[in-house]
Amino acid sequence: MHALDVLGDSVRRRILELLAESGERSAGEIGQVVQGEFGISQPAVSQHLKVLRDHGFVEVRAEGRRRMYSVGPRGPREASDWLTPFERFWLPRLDALGTELARGKRRRRLDAEQVSAAPPDPRAAPEPRSA
Known part of the structure; x- marks a missing residue:
């Protein structure tokens, strides 16, 4: 299976997003989120985790009875390597x-500086005096 085939599944992409946000999550935590969002079973989540693990997108370590997952480097690197030749189409843009x-940011800053440096308009209503 090609790295982009792995990423072609929305459940697997969501799992990677969760891991990228948090750094590391247990299989149970991943399952709770994904089951709620996609309405799939825990065994289905486990199968997606296996595909991600087999293709280097996630790494797993044991912590007692729990399995802790994090983003692995191999799968994302393979996807990036495949996409690199196409960067010439979007990077210049x-x-x-x-x-x-x-x-635009510079222009807004300069415009704001001009407004604050401008002398007061004599036609403008005077500001009320405080007592």
Whole structure:
């Protein structure tokens, strides 16, 4: 199975998201979330964890009777390696977007500085005096 085939399943992607957010979770914790969101059984969750483990997307360690899962490096690296040749299609656009966002931020900052440095408008109503 190719790394992207592993990621093609929404349950497996969700498991990886959970592990990326928390760093490590027990099989039971993963099962509770995934069962609630997808309406699948604990054995089905276990099968998804097995696929992820077999393809290097997760690592497991024993902690007493519990199994603790975390993101493994091999699967994500294989997916990234496969996608790398295609980065030329979106990276220049992301760079251009970053440049435009920086320009807009700079323009807003300069506009705000001009407003705060401008002399008060003599036609404006005077501010009320405090007693």
